[in-house]
Amino acid sequence: MVRSTMIFRVTDGLPLAASVDDESTEKDLVEQKQQSKLLCRRMTDRSEPACSIESGKFTIHYLLVDQVVYLAVCDGSYPRKLAFSYLDELSKEFQRSYESQIASANRPYCFRGFDTFISKTTRLYQDPHTAQASAPMSNMDKLNTDLQDVTRIMTKNMEDLLWRGDSLDRMGQLSSSLKTESAKYKRAARNINLQAMLRKWAPVGGIGFFTILFLWWRFF
Template sequence: MSTVVTMIGRLGDGLVLTASLQEDASATKLLEPQARAKQLLKKLHYTSPPRASLEAPPFTIHYMVERDVVYIAITERGSSQERVFSYLREVAKSFIEQYGSQVQQATRPYSFIEFDTTLQKIRRSVRGRQRVSGLSAVQTELRDVHSILQDNIDNVLERGASLSDLETRASGLLAVSQQYRSDARSLNRRSLYAKAVAASLVTGIIILYFFVL
């Protein structure tokens, strides 16, 4: 996992509470994805999907909402979702422990900029664990990543709407998937019934042929 920017904001008004850049990252190169992340933060609200991964080439913007706080990680494309959201969960745990009671009282941007020190430590710790444990770390971090919504950041921002439409689309896909499974089961049952009837007919014909005719 290569997290080049971590940003934490308040849900509702989009106030940026703190942010941190990877030590060796180019600040100029990250100006645009940071601007997009801030726009996204402004659009999120209380009915938005709790997690999503949005493509913003050459990066991906991942976000997670917990307890009225939005945690954003901007990573290089292709980064493991399992690892990114595991990292964000760890960030959320530390941030709430330190500033949970102060979030709603913050009135100015970057009120908790000193949290950058903790973010750097978490980032180094996560990298170290991944190098040591390799594939097993990924396996133990597996969560319900199939529920993480994915889209393109430009599509989301240009629609000028919140991410609630993504949630609607996801619900629609789930309903279609469930209907497909139901239809497949029904089709399988009909197929088994047809086979049973065919087998009975063949058996009946054989009996008639050998024992009756």
């Protein structure tokens, strides 16, 4: 299930909004919330736009959209596709409601009113079985189009990121490299297919050309 939600501005790590968590949740997620704040301070324009980060028995999923990062702390077993569908819903509504005010926000949690939407959306996604059915089709379509396969979203370990020198930026560079190599492979495959087609149909085309040329010479 979705345990907690946080929204930060990437440029300076300012917290913009968050879910209202009960005392038990606050106690259970002290470490994960602190880690989320540290991660946001390390994010840049080159950071991976979507990532899942393992932290103990929980997973922190984040979505980076227009200099705002949306984080959800979920149980480790919670479906990743639903987690990103949830974050996508939050990002759309937050941008729709506060887009013109985000850059000028100058105090923490100045969009407290958004916690109502967070709470309502969290309830829809609490049960993975019902959430799969109730998630808007537009969100699922977007995930299928933009993210294609959530299993391809980078997964990192929190200790590697915070204490062993790993970087969210390097993840972005790796992702870009993979995309570049994939594009090269597709171009090469198209060239091979084109060459194969030419080899297959060139003799037929040649015969047809000479047939037309002969008929034109013979009758015209």
